[in-house]
Amino acid sequence: MAWRGEIDLGTPPAVSQAMVTLTIDGRRVTVPEGTSLMRAAALIGTSIPKLCATDSLEAFGSCRLCLVEIDGRAGYPASCTTPAAQGMAVRTQTDRLKQLRKGVMELYISDHPLDCLTCAANGDCELQDQAGAVGLRAVRYGDGANHLDQAKDSSNPYFDFDPSKCIVCSRCVRACDEVQGTFALTIEGMGFASKVSPSQSEPFFSSECVSCGACVQACPTATLIEKKVAETGTPDRFEVTTCAYCGVGCTFRAEMRGEELVRMVPWKEGKANRGHSCVKGRFAWGYANHRERILSPMIRASIDDPWREVGWDEAIAHTASEFRRIQAEHGKRAIGGITSSRCTNEETFLVQKLVRAGFGNNNVDTCARVCHSPTGYGLKTAFGTSAGTQDFDSVMAADTIILIGANPTDGHPVFASRLKQRLRQGAKLIVIDPRRIDIVRSPHVEAAHHLPLRPGTNVAVLTAVAHVIVTEGLVDEDFVRDRCDRAEFDDWAAFVADPRHSPEATESLTTVPAESVRAAARLYAKGGNGAIYYGLGVTEHSQGSTTVLAIANLAMATGNLGRAGVGVNPLRGQNNVQGSCDMGSFPHELSGYRHVSDDAARAMFRALWGADIDHEPGLRIPNMLGAAIDGEFKALYIQGEDILQSDPDTRHVAAGLAAMECVVVQDLFLNETANYAHVFLPGSTFLEKNGTFTNAERRIQRVRKVMRPLNGLEDWEITQKLAQAIGYAMAYDHPSQIMDEIAAVTPTFAGVSYDRLDALGSIQWPCNDAAPEGTPVMHLDGFVRGKGKFVRTEYVATEERAGPRFPLLLTTGRILSQYNVGAQTRRTENSRWHDEDRLEIHPHDAEQRGILDGDWVKVASRAGDTTLRALVTDRVAPGVVYTTFHHPATQANVVTTDNSDWATNCPEYKVTAVQVGRSNGPTDWQERYDERSRRSRRIEGVAAE
Amino acid sequence: MRAFVSRDMASVGLGADEVAAALIAAGVEVVRTGSRGLFRIEPLVEIETPDGRVGCGPVAADEVAAVIDGTHRNRIGDVAKLPFFASQQRFTFARCGIVDPLSLADYAAHGGWIGLDRARRAPPAEVVAMVRESGLRGRGGAGFSTGIKWQTALDAPGDAKFIVCNADEGDSGTFADRMLMEGDPFCLIEGMAIAGHAVGAARGYVYIRSEYPFAIETMRAAIALAAERIAPFALEVRVGAGAYVCGEETALLDSIEGKRGQVRAKPPLPAIAGLFGKPTVINNVLTLAAVPFILANGAEAYAAIGFGRSRGTMPVQLAGNVRNGGLYEIGFGVTLGELVDDVGGGTESGRPVRAVQVGGPLGAYFPASMFDLPFDYEAFAAAGGLIGHAGVTVFDDGVDMMRMARFAMEFCAAESCGKCTPCRIGSTRGVETLDRIIAGDRPDENVALLRDLCDTMRHGSLCALGGFTPFPVLSALDHFGEDFGAADIAGPVE
Structure with missing residues (x-):
């Protein structure tokens, strides 16, 4: 509760x-x-x-x-x-009511252990409260049948289930059904024998339960209660803050006892999550105190040396001196920085400011490069704004929902729960995904159409959908006439109407039955409010930006924009990927997406920052690495990102990093990238700092410091110290001042301040004089850019295609319990659900190769090879294999290639031609890498474990 | 020679199948009918003669020769002239025991389909008005106006509506639903089709308890035979899984939906949001089976019979320790004493009647001193009881009413769905408390506790199972206090 x-x-x-x-x-x-x-x-x-x-x-x-x-x-x-x-x-x-209530309460208490003083919920128990409220003073029933000897189920790592305390109110069952939508719990038996049962009386851990915690939150007694509460005692204060995992941006009450976090409870007022959460946000915060967390700055001369712990002053001075030396020796543009979508807006803003004003170049990029950069490009092109058009509440007004390249029950579970609520109310779902993801068919939810396309053919499928809409007369003519550029529409309509784009013509390419494409197109066009939700399965392709444009085309052609229930909705991967893009993290853009060649914008920044801004765009991450290999790029300040594990073509990343003279990693842990670092600056967790995150619906929400940073400094303070040390003055006392500066220089943030955020709870940008309380749904009366822009979407097959040497297509994704590279979740009990990445392979492909479920297999591409264990399943189609990338041991990105989106360089993670064969152990690369990691993580004076 | 032998489950239980087989072996053409409804004369054989049917019963399989040659010792003559039948007013059961239940020709020849045809010629609102004017009330026990229920469903907006027949007849001592479904299934089908027309429902479900295999089989066969006749209205049988509480209408709806049979809170009323969330008329078998008569003969003809606000007839089921056990359809207003003593003929054991439980396991126990109580919803409610499904169970003076009170709590504990607290925990505590009283443990205190518990259950329970269990318990305490030993059984004056 x-x-x-x-x-x-x-x-x-x-x-x-x-x-x-x-x-x-x-x-x-x-x-x-x-x-x-x-x-x-x-x-x-x-x-x-x-x-x-x-x-x-x-x-x-x-x-x-x-x-x-x-x-x-x-x-x-x-x-x-x-x-x-x-x-x-x-x-x-009334007296009569008092009598009845007391009678009912007497029955409750006749089957309840009276161990209140030693109960974990003592003082925080609704049964206790209500017994007091109705004035029950005695239980007259004496010894009778009871449930006091029911065994406790402690199998879940985060909460206990003690049926002896259960009052069978069904709140847990209803929360699992209504809020989470997993239907894992039921009441078993009848009458007095009624009891809560996970799945079919299984332990919670092995049941269908996804540990979202909704049942724990709903329980009015200590029947379902966090282990941490049982250990620590009840909280005595709370701060509302924002989850640091995915782009849904759940807000929580961090319930504290002193400086100890007791539990995270989803905040009912939170507009992104409406009081719900997933296993990561609610429970997986133990990494903050994990023994592997680094709390002291460290430096070393060579990446072959062990680390040496130093004080903050020495670490900062050393870094500044190296940066200055390198710029003196190799030029101003020989260094750069990488901002993180895991950090706050304020921290991100500060890093790009350090690079642009302090380093004097535009060599700043962000991890959004590798996830949603095509979203920014595509939606800015079509609509004029680099962001999704709706708020999450909008899904509750949608009638037909297309889900493409996203797996929300794993990747965005709290949004998935809302989506499933809406589907249970009768909305129709179309899933376009190579895999049969869970939401295709799960309890009380079934997709009307699943289009299991061949990886890499998104553009062909969406253009075929457009073909049907145009040729079958399903276009919303009024919307197009009023809201879009007519000439561009006509051009586009003629393009998609070409018979070569018909579902029948593209079927052999996409493997999607033409009739499914037609049915889906008709449903989306005419099935009431149509909304499209998409994820990295759209963007992480060589035609990622084209697919985003194709999505925008469909929404415009069917008039599904500019009101609740419709729209184009990117499901952002990381907590602040929207924000990191908004803050000017890209080498070509200042905050608010203004190009660095914009003289007026540069002039404004110069006036405020007292430094000239380079008018040339800087280097993107892959270019920085390439330049390093070429000897032109020498130093990199990486805040909160692990490019070695997360970026494609690991060997290329490693080579680039190894070629640099000063790699500075600021993180919680010695991540994989730190194996190639010369300076390690320990970072602070989201619990230890103030700031803001901006979620997938453009919602800016406060991150509040609930405890002092164990490493001594909040991340923005570290960047500020570094700026000061290289001679660029920064003098913020609090992140609110950074936000004030962001608001001053960023038109879409003009009305944002910490005071306003505190008053309103959260704000969706644009927030300015025209929209003082923010903008839940965009493009209401017209597009930001004026007329909506239709763009032709010619399908161009990726160069990455299956052939004789590499006959299978590998695609990648995530799983519920782990988050991205797993730096945090692998350091929590979540790993008990997913302790290794597996390769999903269809039974036919497995049979051909003699692969049995659980066998070690080698996955080889033209970029490299790695080994992991196989999971034989028909969830993937024949010819397609799939894996997650949460574990460094897997090194899934050793296999992925340097292909990338034509417009934004977003890597093509989602399509890699591979061969799979049986294997008897790790590859040479994996063994060498493992050895390097071990050596690289040595710290002087600290015994290796 | 043609003979009529019942295929009703009770008749079969008494040996009707063997008798029919013996008749066939003797060269007699046998028509299997429903039961006439007097089990003392079952297995009953009726021989077709130019002067009408001549009945013999009970008949054993080795006695068929005597039946054929007219010398059987239990020759009754015209069964309809037996006082048990002659005194009835059979509106609903008019065909039961006479026709072949699965003969469409028989059904049509005996007045079938007139009501449906008449209904379909009238606008739905007019049909609803007729049902309302007939005064028909829910025969499942609640006694709610059927016309008002239908009107609510008619007025409720919905892209689909449903008719659901509650045939989960679980009350001990009741069998009218079963008899009708086995003996005259087309009557129920016609009633449901009329309801479908009246409220705009295209589909209906008959929810039958699994303990009624004959009724399930007969209804399924009859639905298949009548499908064309009732089209576009369509019907389907759904079979329960043994839970008494699924006779509660909202639990029944959950059960049809494939969920755990658990009582729903009201509102919303099923007539507004019922099966699959759509407007739903849910009526008992006897309610729906009364409708063809009303449509065929007019609301006035039905309303002409009855007592006070209880109009029309009630198929009363006499059971327990009674001589003339069976089905007795009669207009409301007959007294309890007339039913038990005159129609029922007193106890089977011949000992004095001590208690009569009316309305199934949740009904009150009445002593002989209350036999002047007229059969009427309001009169029974005022006397601290209920008519329920009109099951009348008779006990002689050998009954221990303290144990019957315990049985009531035990029944509730066994059948509670477990949703609401007064029923879920209260019934078990009720058994335990009665056990203490039986054991002589502080009887005064425990009787007071039992009365408090009954108050909590009566007024706090979510549905009638927990809410009505106090009727048998309190009536046992109030009318048969002497069975509770030394306890001071006096209850609080409400």
Whole structure:
């Protein structure tokens, strides 16, 4: 349950324009029609006793504590399930009601252990509270049947399930159904024998439970409770902060006891997550205190040396001196920086400021390069803004949803839960993905169409969808006429109408049955509000930007933009990938996406920053690495990113890093990139700093410091020290001042400040005089760029294609319990669900190669090879293999190639031609790399483990 | 020679199949009908004669020769003239026991389909109005106006609507639903088709308990035979899985939806958001089976019979320790004493009647001193009981009412779905508390506790299972206090 003191109105709000007025205990209250009596009472401060009701779940009516009397009605209806009606006169406290409630409570307590003083929920238990509220003073039933000897299930690493304390209110079951949508829990048995059962009476750990924690949050007793609470005791304060995992941007109450984090509870007011969370955000924060976390700065002369711990002053002075030396010897442009989508807007802004104003060049890039750079390019081209068009709430108004190249139940689980809620209400789903991802068919959810395309053919499929829309007369002519550039539309329409783009003509290429494409196109075009959600399966291709443009074309052609329930929605990978792009992390763009060649923009920055901005775009990450190999690029400041593991073609990355003279890594752990670093600056976790993150829906949310940084400094302070040391003055006292500067120089952030964020909870940019409270849905009356731009989307096959040597196509993705390169999640109990990456391979392909489930297999591409174990499954089509990339041991990116998006250089992670064969162990590369890692991680005076 | 032998499950249980086989072996053409409804004369054989059917019963398989030659010792003559039948008012069961249940020709020849044809010629609202004017109330036990329920479903907006027949007849001592489904299934089908027309539903479900294999088989066969006749309305049988609580209408809907049978909170009423969230008329078998008569003969003809606000007839089921056990359809207003003593003929054991439980396991126990109670929803409610599904179970003076009170709690504990607390925990505590009273453990305190518990269950439970279990318990305490030993059984004055 949530930390006490949070107001629970008992039932969800009613959505009705009509209002009714009634009296409750003589007090008048006016509420929307459909509001429960319980909620109406709570709204005027009258709390009716309850146990099975909570405002995150539909009313259930089982506990029978909330009975009330209504004038003119017989009996004692439950206030949670009785809607308020005009003129009703309700009484919530009468002698008769007290008697009934006490009778019910006496029954509850007759089957409950009376160990309150030693119970983990002591002081934080609704049963305890309600027993007090109804004035129960004795239980007269004596010894009888009970559940006190039920065994505790401690199998889940994060929470315990103690059925002996269960009051069978079904809140956990309902939370699993209604909020999370996994349907892992049920009530087993009948009557007195009713009990909560994960799957079919399995332990939580091995059941279908995905550990989102909704059940734990919903439990009114200590039946489902965080292990950490049992260990630490109940929290005594909280701060609202934002999760540092994915781009959904869940806000949490970090519930603390002193400086110790006791638990993370999703914040009910959070507009991105609406009170829900996943296993990562709620539970996987233990890495912050992991023994491998580095807390002291370290330097070394050579990457073959062991690390030497030094003080902050020495580390900063050493770095500054190296940077100055290298610039003196090799020129101003020989150094650069990489910002991180894991860090705050303020930190990111500061790093790019350091590079542009301090280093005097534009050699700054960000990890968004390797994920959503095509989104920025494509949506800016089509609509004029490099961002998704909607808020997450919008999905609840969608009628037809296309999901392409995204696997939200693993990658964006909290959004997936909303999506599944909407699907259960009847919205239709179209999945375009090579894999049969979970949402194609899961409890109470089934896609209307799954288009299992061959990896690399997104453009062909989407152009075929467009062909159907245009040739079957499904275009929203009014929208196109009013909102889009007509000439460009006509050009595009003629292009897609060409018979060579028909589903039938492209079927052999895409392997998607033409009739499925036609049916999906018709549904999207005419199935009410159509919304498209997409992920890295769209962007991480050689035609990533083309696919984004194709998506924008479809939305415009069908009029699915500019209102709730529609839109083009990139599901951003990292917590602040939107923000890091907004903050000017790309080598060609200043904050707010203004090109460095824009004289006016540069002039404004010069005036404020007191430094000239180079008018030439700087180097992108792959170019920095290439330049390093060529001997032209010598030093790199990397904040919070592990390019060695996350970027494609690992050998090329390693060679580039090895060629540099000063690689500075600022991170929590000695990550893979740090194996090639000369300076290590220990970073702070999101719990240890102030700042903001911007999620996938452009929502800027506060990150609040709940404890002091173990490493001594917040990350922005480290960047500031470095700037000062190289002679560029920065003098911020608090990140709020950095945000003030961002607002001053970035038009879309003009109205943003910490005060406004505190007042509003969160703000979706653009936030300015025209939209002082931000902009949930964009392009309402017209596109930011003016007329919507249609662009031809010619399919060009990737050079990466299956052939005799490499007959299979490898594509990659994520799993629920791990996050990206796993630097954090691998250092939590989450690894118990996923302790290695596996290669998914279709039974036919496995059979041909003599591969059995669990065998070690070698995956080889033209770039390199690696080994991992096989998982034989028909989730992938024949000819396609799939793996996750969470574990450094797998080195999945040794295999991926240097192919990249034509417009943005976003790597083509999603298509690599490979051969797979049985193997008996790690490759030579893996062994050499492993040895290098071990050597590189030595620290003087610290014994290796 | 043609003979009529019941294929009703009760008749078969008494040996009807063997008798029919013996008749066939003797060269007699046998028509299998439903049961007439008086089990004392089952297996009953009726021989077709120019003067009408001549009945003999009970008949054993080795006695068929005597039946054929007219010398059987249990020769009854015209069965309909037996006082048990002659005094009935058979509106709903008019054909049961007479026709071949699966003969469309028989059904049509005996007045079938007139109601449906008449309904389909009228606008839906008019059909609903007729049902409302007939005064028909829910025969499942709640006694809610069928017309108002239909009107609500008719008025509810919905892209699909459903008719659901509650045939989960689980009350001990009741069998009317089963008899009708086995003996005159087209009557129920016609009633559902009329309901479909009246509210705009294209599809119906008959939810039958798994313990009724004959009824399931007969209904399925009858639905297949009648499919064309009732089209475009379509029907389907769904079979329960043994939970008594699935007779509660919302739990039944959950069960049809494939979920755990658990009671839903109301509102929303099923008529507004019922099966699969769509407007749904859910009625008992007897309610729906009364509808063809109303449509065929007019609302006035039905409403002309009855008592107070209880109009029309009720198929009463006499069971337990009673001489004339069976089905007795009669207009409301007959007294409990008339039913038990006159129609039922007193106890089978011949000992004095001590208690009568009306309305199934959740009904109150009445002593003989209350036999002037008229069969009427309101009168029974005022007397602290209920009519329910009109099951009447008779006990002689050998009954221990303290144990019957315990049985009521035990039944509730066994059948509770477990959703609401008063029923889930209360029923088990009720058994334990009664065990203490039985054991003589602080009887005064424990009887007071039992009364408090009954108050909590009566007014706190989510559905009638927990809510009505106090009826048998409290009536046992109130009317048969002497069975509770030394306890001071006096209850609080409400």
